[in-house]
Amino acid sequence: MNMKNLSPYLGAAYYPEDWPFEEIDRDISMMKKAGINVVRIGEFAWSRMEPEEGVYDFKWLHNVVDKLSAADIAVIMCTPTCTPPVWLTEKHPEVLVVHDDGTREQHGARRHACPNNPVYRQYCIKIVTRLAEEFGRDKNVIGWQIDNEMYPAQKRGCCCPVCHKKFIDAMRRQFKTIDDLNRIWGTDLWSQTYKSFEQLPIPRSDTWHHPSLLTAWMNFQSDSYVEFTKTQSDILQKLTNQPVGTDMMPVNGVNYYKMSQVLNVMQFNHYNDMENLWQAAFWMDFIRPLKQSPFWNTETQTCWNGSTSANGYKKKGFCVVNSWLPIALGGEANLYWLWRAHWSGQELMHGSVISSSGRPLHIFDEVKEVSEGFKKAGEFLNNTRPVKSGFAIHFSGYAWWLFEFQPMVNGFKYADKIINKVYKPLIESQIRPDIIDPASSLDGYRVLLSPFLPTLEEGGLIERIKKWVYNGGIWIVGPMSDIRTIDATKYAKAPFGYLENLCNIYCKYQIPGDPEDFTIQWEDGHKSDGSVWYDGFETRGAKSIADYTEGPLSGLSAIAKCDIGKGQVIILGTLPVREDLKSLALNASKKADIIPVAASENVLAVPRSGQAGSGMVILELENRTGKLSLKSAMRDLITGKLYNGDIDIPPYSVMVLKDV
Amino acid sequence: MNMKNLSPYLGAAYYPEDWPFEEIDRDISMMKKAGINVVRIGEFAWSRMEPEEGVYDFKWLHNVVDKLSAADIAVIMCTPTCTPPVWLTEKHPEVLVVHDDGTREQHGARRHACPNNPVYRQYCIKIVTRLAEEFGRDKNVIGWQIDNEMYPAQKRGCCCPVCHKKFIDAMRRQFKTIDDLNRIWGTDLWSQTYKSFEQLPIPRSDTWHHPSLLTAWMNFQSDSYVEFTKTQSDILQKLTNQPVGTDMMPVNGVNYYKMSQVLNVMQFNHYNDMENLWQAAFWMDFIRPLKQSPFWNTETQTCWNGSTSANGYKKKGFCVVNSWLPIALGGEANLYWLWRAHWSGQELMHGSVISSSGRPLHIFDEVKEVSEGFKKAGEFLNNTRPVKSGFAIHFSGYAWWLFEFQPMVNGFKYADKIINKVYKPLIESQIRPDIIDPASSLDGYRVLLSPFLPTLEEGGLIERIKKWVYNGGIWIVGPMSDIRTIDATKYAKAPFGYLENLCNIYCKYQIPGDPEDFTIQWEDGHKSDGSVWYDGFETRGAKSIADYTEGPLSGLSAIAKCDIGKGQVIILGTLPVREDLKSLALNASKKADIIPVAASENVLAVPRSGQAGSGMVILELENRTGKLSLKSAMRDLITGKLYNGDIDIPPYSVMVLKDV
C-alpha cells in the first residue's frame, strides 16, 4: 500500500490508551464508514509507553497501528512529552514549570515541564528515541508530531532557575558585555543599570519592567521551545524518513518561522467559530509558505469545542466547509479533534466524530461527505498547488511580543489588528496573500505589505527590502513600522530607523489614534477617516497620496509614495479604513499584474495549477449565498456539474472547479 | 416556665461580650418591647470564655443567661469554635487553614482554622465540653448551635498537610488499590496514572485538574466539616438534652444531608432581597424534610445587610413577611441577625433591631407586629404542621460539586438553574415540593422530579427509584441526569447509566444548548423552545410527549414517557420552558391526586393540619397584590377576619387562615 496515495488526508486524533483494546475493531469499522484515512495517536500516552522508569511497553501501540494498517488507515505518531508520568515529576520535581509568582506546576495537567530542564530533556530523549526505534520504519506511520501545542506557560513562561540561568547566558552571548546591554537597552533610565548579567531578573508580571527586558525574556522563552523541539526533531530525523512537525496554535508564544526551520512539515490546530471561520484562513496563509510541502491541519473541531463544558453548536454545513478549508489553502490533511469523545478527564465534553459511547454524532454524515469530496477531487488536488499570487503581508512573532509590552496606543492588539483590519479587507477583495515572517525570502512577491512591523532589523530585512524594491517590488509599509530597534527601544535620531531616508519624507508630528480619529483626503478628493495611529509627513521628494484635513496634522501627508529604482514604497502614516485599504491594495496589485478572482467577499476562491491542470477551490465561509464570476467554463469535480459566467455559491458550499 | 410553649420563636443574635454588662438591662427591656423571646449567644466569644489557655470564665455568660431567663427570654447557646483566640493560633500556627496557593490564614478574621487539624480539634473539644458542662442543663437554654456557617474556605477548602494526608487516606479507603482508582477515574488520559495514593495532589485552582479528582477533593472537604461537626455534636448530646444544630447557608460547600445525620435540629441562615425573597423558600423546602422536628431560621436581616458598608434598604412590610417565611414553611423559629448593631469590627453597618447606640431602628414596629402575630397564631401553628404535598424535587450537594467542575454546557450553574428554572415555575403553580437529597427516603412521595442529577448512584438511588416507580410513583427525570458515574466520569457504553433501559428509549444525538435553543412540538400541537441541553431520543417502547421540529434532532423525541409497573417515568431530553414545565408538573400532580391551592404566583400558600385543625399560612412575597381562592370559609387568626371565595392578598401581607 502506498499511503501517499491516500491524500488529501481526512483523519482524527485517536486515544486508544483510554479504551479497552477490544473496542478498536468497532472504532476502526466506524472510521471506515466515515471515510477516515489517517489517525493521530500517541499524544499524551507516555505513562502507557513507559509505565515505570526505563520499562517500556509498545506492544499495545503496535497492535493499534497494525489494526489500523490492516484497515488502510495511516498513522501520524506523536511523541508523548507533553505529559510526563508521575514517577518522573515525583522523582524530579525540579523539572516542573515555575510560574512568575514562584509557584510550581503540578502533576495532573499537561505542558507542565520546563522545556529547558536538562533532566526532563534526557527523559524526553529516551522516550522519543525508543518510540522512534519502534515506529520510525513502520510503513503505516506517515508522519510524526512532536509533543503538543507548545507555548510558554501563563504570563512569563517558565521562570525556574534553569531558565533564568539560560536566559542570562543568552543575554551574555548576545551582548557580550553588560555595558553594551546597558547602552543598547538604555538602562540609565530609572537607575536600572546592571553591573553583571547575573543581575538580570526574571521580569515578573507584578512589576513594571523594562520592555527591552520583557521582549528579550519572551523571545528567549520562544527560543527555548524551538530548541526543545529541535532536540526531538533531530532524533526523529535520524530514525525515520517520514516528515516531522509539531502542532501549532494561532496564539502568541513561539516564533513559528524559527520553529519551521527545525521541522519538515507544518502542523496546525484551530478551533474557529461560525463568526470567525475566515480567521483560520489567515493562519493557513501563514503556515503554508513556511514549507514547500503541503501543511497538515492536525486539529479542528467537528462541531462544538469544550473541556468540561460544551460550547458552540455549529449549523449544518460548517463541518464540511471547515474541513475543506486547509485543503483549499494548500494543506493536504484535515484531522478532527477528536475521533471518539473521552469518557474521563479534563476534556470530556468536546465535540467528536463519535461519542464516548461509540455512537455517531449528528455531524457524522458531514464527515462522510467530506471524505467523499476528497476522493472525487483527490487526483486534481494532489497534482496541483495553490497559485502564488505574488502578494505578501508581513507578520512577525517577534513583533507580537514587542507589541505585547509596547502596545504604543491604547487597546492595540497586534494580531487582531492585522487579521481584522488588514487581512480581512484584502481577502474580501480576493487578494490571496502569503503571510510571511520578516526573515522569509521575498523572492516571487511583487507586492509586499508591512503593517505594524515595529522593527525592520529582523533577519536583515531592511537591506533585503531595499534591493527588492529597487528591482521592482511595491512595498506598502506602516503605520507603526520601523519605529523600534531590534532591542525594543526607539531610534533616538528620528521616529523611524530607515523610512524617512528611503521614502524622502520627514515625519513632522505623530498623534496616537486615541480617543479620536482624524480625517484624510485622498488624491481623488474623497475623504475618510484614518485609524490606529497618525504620522504627519512632509514630502521631501515623495508624493502625497492622502493629506490630513483637520487637527494638528492638517496639511501634512498621511500617506505618501516614492518611486525607487523600478519599484515603489507607499508609506502609511495611518491605517486606511476598509474600503480605502482595499483600493490601495488593488491598485498596487493591478500595477504588479496581480488579478484577483471575481467573487463576493464571503467566498474564498483559491486558484490552483499543476500537472493535473488548473482550476480553483471555492468555499462559502459565512453561511449565506455568495457570487462568483467565471471567465470560462469550469467543472465541479465533486458534483460533475459544469459552470460558466456569474454563478451563485450556496451557503457553506464547496466546489473544486477545474478548467475544461 | 416551659420554654417550649414560647414557640414560634422570634429572636435575634446577641453579643453581650461586646458590651458593658451594665447595658444588658436596657437591651432586655427593649427585647421585651419588641416581643423577642429567644436570643442566640456565645458565637465567636471564645476569647471571653477562655481568655488564656485552660483558664475559663463563664461567669459573665451565666449572668447574661440568668438575666435573660428572668425576663423569660430563652437562649440558643453557640459553640465559639469559629474564632479561636490568638493564644491558640499563635502557639499552633499549623491549625490555620492553608489556601491552595500556599498562604496560611491569619488571626483577625473567622473560620480560619482547619476542620481536620487534630490540635485544633482537641482545643475545640475542651471548650465545647466546658461550655456544655456549664450550660447543658440550664433550663433557659433551649438549644445549641455548633460553630458558625461552615463551608470550605476559598477555592479548594483547606489545603494543609493534614487535609492532604487525610484525603489520601480517604481515597485509599474508597478505592483500596491505586490501580482501581486509575481504572475508575480513567487516569490513562494525559498520562495522569498514579503509582501510589501518596502521589495524589491537592488539586490547585491554578491547574487544569481531572474532574474526578476535583470532585473527590471537595467531597472530602465537605466530609471534613461534617466530621468536625459530629465531634462537637457527640459531646453536646452527652451533656445536654436540648436539640443540637449548626447554622447553614444557601451556598455550595457542605453536603447538608450528611450534615443532618449528625444533628438534632436543622438551622438555617439566609439574607435574601426583595427581588429574590422567594428563593429562601427553596432552601426552607430543602431544610424542612431533613428532620421530623421543625427547623430554626437562625439568621436573617431585619432590613439591610452590610459589613463595612450597608446595602439594600427594604420597603415597608418586607421585614414582616420575611420573618414569617420560615414559620409558614414549617420552621418554629425566626431569629434576626442581629439584635444590636456592632460598635466595632468588621460588620458594623449591618441592619439590626436596635442600633449600636441602642435606639430602635425604623423596622422596630415591624418586629413587634411579627411577635404579636406569632402570639395570636401560636397555638394553631404549634399544633399543626405543613401538609406534605407528595411532590419532591431532587437536589444534591454532591451534584453541585460535580457540576462545579463539569458544567457540561456553557454558563450552567446547577443551583441557579434548579431554583430559577425548575422550582420557581412549580411554586408559582402552588405545587409545594419537598426538596430532597438523593439519599433521602422516597416514602410518601407520589411525584418526583430529578433534574440535572448527574449520577443516580448516590445512596443506591437508582434501585430505590425503580421500586418506587414500579409501585406507582411518577418520576420526571432529566435533562442531564444519569450522565455520570459516582466517580464523575461518563458511562462508556451509553450516554446514560440506566435511563435507556429503564425508559425504553435510545438517545441518538445530544446537542448542548449553546449558543442557541431548539424548538419542540408537544402532543397538543403547540410549539415552544427547549432549554439548557438537547437529547434526541428514539422511542423504543416509550411514547414521545414532545418532538424536535428543527435542526439535527428534527423528528426525534425530546420528552418521552414510559409506564413501568403502576408508575411512570417521564424523561426530559431538554428542560421545558416555564409554562410547559408547569403543565407537565401539574398534569403529573393531578394524576397523583396532588391538588394545589388556587392562588396567584406571588402568593405563598402553605396548607397546614394537625391537632389544632387545618388551615393555611398565606404570605405575599413580591410587594404587589395577589389573589387567593378559598373553597370554604376561613378565619385569619391574626386579624380575626373571616374570608371566603376569591380574595385579594395585599402586598407583603401575612394571614394565618384556619378552617372554620
Next chain:
Amino acid sequence: MNMKNLSPYLGAAYYPEDWPFEEIDRDISMMKKAGINVVRIGEFAWSRMEPEEGVYDFKWLHNVVDKLSAADIAVIMCTPTCTPPVWLTEKHPEVLVVHDDGTREQHGARRHACPNNPVYRQYCIKIVTRLAEEFGRDKNVIGWQIDNEMYPAQKRGCCCPVCHKKFIDAMRRQFKTIDDLNRIWGTDLWSQTYKSFEQLPIPRSDTWHHPSLLTAWMNFQSDSYVEFTKTQSDILQKLTNQPVGTDMMPVNGVNYYKMSQVLNVMQFNHYNDMENLWQAAFWMDFIRPLKQSPFWNTETQTCWNGSTSANGYKKKGFCVVNSWLPIALGGEANLYWLWRAHWSGQELMHGSVISSSGRPLHIFDEVKEVSEGFKKAGEFLNNTRPVKSGFAIHFSGYAWWLFEFQPMVNGFKYADKIINKVYKPLIESQIRPDIIDPASSLDGYRVLLSPFLPTLEEGGLIERIKKWVYNGGIWIVGPMSDIRTIDATKYAKAPFGYLENLCNIYCKYQIPGDPEDFTIQWEDGHKSDGSVWYDGFETRGAKSIADYTEGPLSGLSAIAKCDIGKGQVIILGTLPVREDLKSLALNASKKADIIPVAASENVLAVPRSGQAGSGMVILELENRTGKLSLKSAMRDLITGKLYNGDIDIPPYSVMVLKDV
C-alpha cells in the same frame, strides 16, 4: 541673575542621564525657543550619581546644571532615592518592599524600597547628603524635590518585617497597654482580643480584617513616608537655603497635611483629561493653603499620557489652559512631564515637549504661547496672590483611609464624592474654597463645609470648631460626619460623637442611600431628592430646613440649622443634590459676605490682589464658550484688550484681567 525674577516658572522634567552629553546644547536651544525657564533633574539618576557603592560622580550633572545656568534656565534638583541602584538591592535584598502576599519587589521598576528600612535609609542619607553638598549652594538650583510620587505600594504598602515591627511599636506608643487597644478597638468581637502588641498581624488583603487595624496600618504607612521624607528634608535644609518639597499625586496614600509639615514648598503632579480638568483645581485648592508660599505644579502632561502605550490626545488649547491652571490657583510654577520623550524603558510613549528624536511636538507652539503669557502677566502675578474667599471645605487623608475600609454605604468613594458632588457644584457657583485638612487652622474662614468627615477628633478639631462657630462661623456638616472615633469605631452612645448635643437634634433613624433615594421638602416648598445617606432628625431646639416626605423618615428633618453664639451650624442628614447644595452654600456665603464672581460654570475666575493691584485670572476649562460679568473695566494683560460688562470667554482661553 536673580532666578526668582523668573517666576512664574514654566518648565519640564529633563533626564540628561539618558542622553549623550553632546545633545544638551540642542535641547537647551529648543528650551529657549519654547520659553522654558526651569527644568527638574536628577530624579531616578542614582546609578549615574553613585555607579558603585561609595563612588560618586556628579561631574556630568554639574556640566548639565552649568549649561542650563548659562542659558538662564533654573534647576529643581531631585533626590534619586526612588530608584536604588542594582548594587544596593543585590547586596541588601531586605530593603525591597514586601507585598502583603509575601512577594518581594524586584529591581527594574521604581519605588521598590521600604521607606522604613534602616539600611536603605542610610544609603539614602549618604546620596542625599552628597548631592546636597554638591548642589546645595549652586545659585542656579532654585529648589529641591525629594524622591518621587511617594505612596504605599499596592494594597497594604510595605509589609516587610521592619515595617511590621515598627507598626507594633507605633501601636504600643499610641495605646500604652494591649488592654487599652483591645478596649478601644473593641476586639472582643470575633475573639480578636490580643494578649500582646507583638500579635498584631499585618492585615493582609486576602483576609477580612478589623477596620480599626486596617486604618491604623495604612495610617502607619502614611507616617512612614512622611518620616522618610523628613529624613531627607532635614539634610537638605541644612545644606541648602532653597525650598524643599516632594511631588505629590492626587491619590490616596500619604497624609499631605502631615507631609506639608516637613517641607518648605508644596509640589504637585497631575494628569487630568479634557473631561476632568476641573478636578485638578480641587487638588490645587487643597495644596495651596498648606503653605504660605506658592506651590509648584511639578508635573503635568503637554498632550497625552502614556507608558508603553499613548493615550488621550487633547484638543487645541488644552495645553495652554492646563498650564495656566496652577498659576491661576496660586502656584508659581508649571512643569511638564517631560521635556524630551524617553528613547528606552517603561514610559516611552508619554507626551512631551519635544519627541525622543528631538523634534517639537504639535503642542510646541502652545508651550510657547504659555511662556509668552507668563512673561506678559508675570509682574502682576508675582506681586499678587489669589484672594482668600473665606470658604473652606474639609478634606482628610485619614478619612480617606477610614472610608476605604468602612465605605458605610455601597459604592461610596470618599474623594470621588467630595470632588464630584460637593466641590464641583460649589465652583460652578464661583465659590472659591480652600480645601483644608481637619488639623488646619480655621482662622480667616467664615463658612466651613465638613462633608463625610467621619471623625471630628483629628487635631482637636471639634473643640476648635465649637469656638470658631461661637465666634461667628457658619459650619455646614454632614452627612456621615462625626460618626466614628479617631480609632475607626462607632460611638456607642449615639450615632454621632458631638453633633446631637451641639446642634440640638436627635437622630431618630438612619437609612443608607442604597438602592434608592428619598425625597425631601425644603423651607420654600420645593422638593428634591437627597443622596448617599439619610439621617432623620427630631429637632430639639434646632430648626429644620428640609423635611422628609416619604418612607420611614417621613416627617423627620433631613437638614437642620442651629444658631450657636454668633455662628450657626447646619447639619446635613443627607447630601443635597447639585442645585440645592449650591443654594445652601450660596446662602451661607451671602450671610458671611462672601460674594462670588459672576461667571458661567465652565469658567474659572480667580480674584487676585496684592502690591501690583487687583484683578483676576480667567480660564475656560471645558472647551466651550463661557460668560463673565465685569462690574468695572479690566484689562487683559496678555492681549492688552480692555473689557467691561458681560463678556464671552472663548473655549480654552486664558485672561489675566487687571482692574484699571
